[in-house]
Amino acid sequence: MIEASGLVKRFGDLVAVDGIDVSVQRGEAFGFLGPNGAGKSSTMRMVGAVSPPSAGVLRLFGMDPATHGPQIRARMGVVPQRDTLDEELTVSENIRIYGRYFGLSRAETRRRATELLQFAQLTERADAKVEPLSGGMKRRLTIARSLVNDPELLLLDEPTTGLDPQARHVLWDRLFRLKRRGVTLVLTTHYMDEAEQLCDRLVVMDGGRIVAEGSPRSLIECYSTREVLELRFAEEDLTGHARAVEGIGERTEVLPDRLLVYVADGDAASSEVHRRGVQPLSSLVRRSTLEDVFLHLTGRTLVD
């Protein structure tokens, strides 16, 4: 569905996307994981056929967005990073007029609006104004709107950023359903739990480049250990403690507020820390996540 090679996006002197190769197959849930400024949105806008690539080759459904923009956009749904709902219209009108933008008949848009409002759990709000809706509701409406043309490919740019945990889970549930229906999902996120939950395959992006690619599980296996021992201390400066625990794990990462020790067996490592006479305020053993993968690959955390 998406074939990109050597894709570049420049804004003046700034290189937002620096030569990426991506290929997404039908039915896949594909993710771009990366911190703010990694170039995720710039990539999504190119894939959405609303931003011409500065260099490289991009094919969407086998077509060139430079010449077949309208045909490509007709088969996609787009959920942009910032909601762009029409606040002068009601909830249901938002979906109906969007269907009209895709050339659907009025009767057809009415039918789909009813259906999609149900899917987005917004039926009670059908005739309400958009403005007073909660963040989660607005996001669900944006997703419902993006589905009005029954897209083969759905692009979601940070679908749950800024939502509270409950609203995020409701959204994830909706996206799971779409996935089950066979809609190809492409999403960006800087939440590793979101990437782990939703993506079959993902790329880790940093500074406009792809630094790793694979399934969430394979990335963790490849770039991290099975478990992580997190140590917190009373002191501000952790370098001394870091030296003291050196060699216990495969790697040690020093974060501003804690030490991360990468090991296969967390409990054994914890005992070893105590045996060496290091006394943390708290120690916690957890499984490795994509956050650890990112930290390993870039030396930085995803969310700051």
Next chain:
Amino acid sequence: MTPSASRAAVPERSGRPAPPGRPPGRRPPRMVSALARAMPFPAGAGLARVLVERNVMAYRRLWVLLLSGFVEPVFYLFSLGIGLGALVRTVTTDSGVEVPYPVFVAPALLAASAMNGAVFDSTFNVFFKLRYARLYDSVLATPLGPRDVAVGEVTWALMRGSLYSGAFLLVAAVAGFVRSWWALLALPGAVLIGFAFASVGMWATTYMRSWVDFDYVTLVIQPLFLFSATFYPLAQYPGSVRWLVEWTPLYHGVALERALMLGDVGPGLLVHVGYLLAMGLLGVWGASRRIERLLLS
């Protein structure tokens, strides 16, 4: 001049979206797509009308706002026509006909209100949608293109404008300020004036950074309103000023409407029509290019 004519001026049908949910239909022949790319006009899908539909939908609950646009020119007509008319009585037009003052001034007010309405719609309203509501960002993620946005918004401005112009003409006719059946053509004339100003106004709006910049709009509109042979004939000006006025757009609008409403019709009117038409097309071209620059970067 209607919006559909402006669309027809750019024959590009290759941009039609394939029916959603199905594989792409027949690709447009290579020559057509090459032509579409070579054309200086930004792309559109021929779906401008659905943007008009969107505006109708948004205004359904705000129809009271629509009234306000009609009231102002009518107030002007009675205040100037009756007040000033009592002092001035008659005016000799530039073509040498002597007419009562209200008959002289009514066509100019029609032209000026067509300009004002069009500029208001295409600057304030479009600026809000462009910068704050981000309406066009969501529209351009669908098959619609920048040209559809420009044509759609200008069309909407013209639809509102013709509503006002029609009402104004009716009032002027009932009050006895209309002299000829040619005045029926003053309505399309007003739409043409609206087209010229709405499209150039929309183009200008794409350069605006904040509401403060709208002072420049007033700075242009005000002198046009006052000096386009609106309230007295062109003959009142010294030669060099007259020459200058003859180059400004509202002058052509006023001259066109005055000729039509006085029944003073000749082939010379085609110059006014051509001027306004060219201005309108240029504006649509510029506005769509700028929208493409701003939103499809």
